[in-house]
Amino acid sequence: MIQFVLLISRQGKVRLTKWYSPYTQKERSKVIRELSGVILTRGPKLCNFVEWRGLKVVYKRYASLYFCMCIDQDDNELEVLEIIHHFVEILDRYFGSVCELDLIFNFHKAYYVLDEILIAGELQESSKKTVARLIAAQDSLVETAKEQASSISNIIAQATK
């Protein structure tokens, strides 16, 4: 089971955190501090796995971003590397050659994408096409809702309520 997913930039800035097991706010920031210390200092030619507190962290660097997933001791590291790649490919397809800025400004969308790929720490969808379709459908729903909400008449209705 995937315990949590982290996206950390090369400078140690956090870009996304998703926790599938309960961690308190305090533990979360501690975990991130600890892990970014370990992972960011590792050289480029080293293996992508870190043993950490009886768990394993699989990470991979794409451009300036480190994608990290923490898994149980007997999970398959290579599989998780593939899942990370899967996630990155979907992001790439969704944003159109994704870069760090996309994730910064659309942080919520990155979460929505992730939610379509993983559920309860398990992979739920291995088809990129399906995920793209689902996300697009939800986006259009959100857009229509937004258009309604931001229409002048709506604001006036709100104000004069």
Add this chain to the structure above:
Amino acid sequence: MASPSLMDTLFQRGLDDIIKGVRHQQSSTECIFISRVIEEIRREIKSTDLQTKSTALQKLTYLNSIHFIDMSWASFHAIECISSPTFSHKKIGYLAISQSFSESTPVILLISNQLRKDLKSGNEFEVSLALDCLSRIGTVDLCRDLASEVFILMSSSKVFIRKKAIGVVLKLFEKYPDAVRVCFKKLVESLEGSDSPIVSAVVGVFCELSAKDPRSYLPLAPEFYRILVDSKNNWVLIKVLKIFVKLAPLEPRLAKRLVEPICDHMRKTGAKSLVFECIRTVVTSFTEYESAMKLAAAKIREFLMEDDPNLKYLGLHAISIMAPKHLWAVLENKDVVIQSLSDEDPNIKLESLRLVMAMASESNLMETCRVLVNYALKSDPDFCNEILGSILSTCCQNVYEVIIDFDWYVSLLGEMSRIPNCKKGEEIENQLIDIGMRVKDVRPELVRIARDLLIDPALLGNPFLHRLLSAAAWVCGEYVEFSRNPVELMEALLQPRTSLLPSSIRTVYMQSAFKILIFCIHSYFLQKEDMTSEVSDLSSKRECSESSDLATGKALVQSDQDEGFNPRESNQSYEYPSVVDTGDGQSSTPTFMEKKSLMHESIVNLLNLMELVLSPLSGSLDVEIQERACNVLGFMELVQQEFSNPLIRKEANLDREEVIVSRVVEWVHDGFTEELGPVSVTAQDRVPIPDELVLKENLTDLEAICGGVELPAPGSFSLTSPYYGESAVFSVSNLQAEEDSEPSTESTSLLTEHRKRHELYYLPSEKNKIPANDYPPANDPSSSINTNDATEDLVKLADQSLVSKRKPNHAKPRPVVVKLEEGEAAPVVSKKPELKDDLLSGAIHDILLGNEVKAASSQGNPSDKSSSKRKGKAKHVDLLDSKENLAVGEQPNHENPSSRRSKHRGDGKQKSKKSKGKKNGDGREDDGEKESQKIRDHHGRHKSRQRADAPINVVPQTPDIPDYLL
């Protein structure tokens, strides 16, 4: 109220503005900016306009997930957002909830209704949001309330909803095991599809479930097998393999069927992840299949040969799984393993270090350690300590099983402590002492190593080594008789830099110094005695010692004459020669004596040195140090009169004092040289309590007598403290105190009486570091003899459990290592599995094996809402159950079906217990029927109730599982 809301809506900053704003801030002003934004959010979020509210919530969620700003205060607003009819608000609300809610969030119960509404919603995306949310934050209550909704969704027409619902089931089972009754069948049915996201999701769920309790899922093995053979999806295959790793140990027949398809995958697939999973499956679960192991080893070899550090790491990891049973795999790849020790990746280095240690055996241990210590010298501090740690732990395995040459090992320990980065002081400390106690033959070398460590003033500066030094000090004091030069040791122990040590270790140093002093004085007396008795001419040449020599002679004569008059004294003097002959120091004393005979001056020098160093310490603030310093100083005062200036002393006092001093030294020395082997933790328990021993009565007596004296807590070394205080008195005012002590220590003597009678049940106190302990208590003529007997008894007792397994069949015979057969390893406390898991596995077991007893019996349980549903479900009883049903069907005479079934089940249980021998075949069924018929009348009803009441974690009987695979 409307106008601020309108203002907020029109001029509200969006998420983009906040993100840009934060990015433009310097790191110093960032905090201020954020706190300003939070203020803003706090205002906006109270708005009645959901658009404003949700935007504020979105901003807050952003700040929370990236900057870890607390957002628990906004929980209620998040709930407001998800109740909005607008999808975008809902989405923002759900994101906020799944990021920030936890079990302890107070308002979490409020979302139950909203979740139910969304789960039933016609909009599939709203359903999916609710499912995602539930999978993330599900609590016991939520899971219980929503189990039925999730169950309905599991048969949704939309694949995407079905798949999510299955994902949520994992959470459901974890929090609310009773959900199994509702959902499990559906889950199993979902396995039957072909390659689809559904199967992938279900397999994922089973993979997690089987990790906790594999036995319950054994009946599903055929399904998994089919997936293993048919599926083309590598990710699904990996999960299925993981399940089989868990199942294989439970059902030996599985392995035979599985090996072929797994090897097939291993050969054919191009995906490294699948290959690795196959390798791992084989090396963990199918170790007895030679061909599969060979194939796995070949694949591992391929991994190791790759440039990819990931594959190399995993390859090494796989070998280390194989290592315990199949060492050949390690040896085959020896070159790569050794090479990896100098890899730049610390993970790979660590993995290869483990393998190197796995390869270590009696024959190559020395070579291996040599190589590793060299690596340790070269590598960074962390890895250096990893290396040292693994050497230490490997060597001490099974009571130093691999070590033949202890002299070498002890010197290796010494060498390791000198490695600059060494932080393993504590482990080395333990091993030094442990080896000292267990291996007699190594003691001379041990003392030599300890001396080298103590003398080196540089080591005192390293706080990581202090523990180690305390071990060295203890070894030197305890085994001083093997030392070539005790005076040198004494100087090392009293060197000024010892002030750098923490007080607890300083006290060890002082105690050791005291032991050495006793040893020196004692050997001096021995020597003198030898000289007086054998060659008195020789001794008379030494002017200064002449008179004292004479005095000793006189004293001996006198004590002989005293025989009968004072029983204790005579006993002592009888003992005197015998101890000299049999004492431990005897064998080596000559070597030391030959090397350097102790002169009178050197003793005086020693005493002076000690006084110089210890006098200031008697005022130390640390109680322990002060106490010891005072004790030693007191003793020295007694002794010093003997050595100070014999000519000035008054003639009348001379003889008496001489006797006292030599005798005291003798006693203390006896105490220190008393060998105390390791005693098994359970030794005490194995002593049968004799009938005449009335523990309680005596203890109440004692309490009355020692009212004032504080008895030490049981378990600590007992009964020493009453002497302790006395000893100080004694050592300060020498002779008089001894005589005075006789009447004044009534309570003590009572204690001694008790001790004498039940010697065996007292811990031998000789080894205690409190010197006065060894002083025989008053009115106890036979105490020392008794003590010896008792120790012998103890030794005998311990001997029963002492095993020295290895036969000395090496060129250099391995010294005897004293071991205890038990109590060495920490007792393995079998951890109780969590109640939840039990409930879960019990429930699953019930469902899978069609066991409806519980269902029927728990109908009365009001908390069980789903019971009505279950009645319907009872109809599609599993295939597995049908066999049992048939059996029941043959019994026509029963009142109602449900109770009949439950009875049968109860009897079935009994049956399978009773007829264990006839498990196989149909005979079992018949037997069981007969048996059950007999019993039914008596036990039927009772049984079923018992089953329902009893905890459901009854381990399923293996015969319940038919030959699925055959």
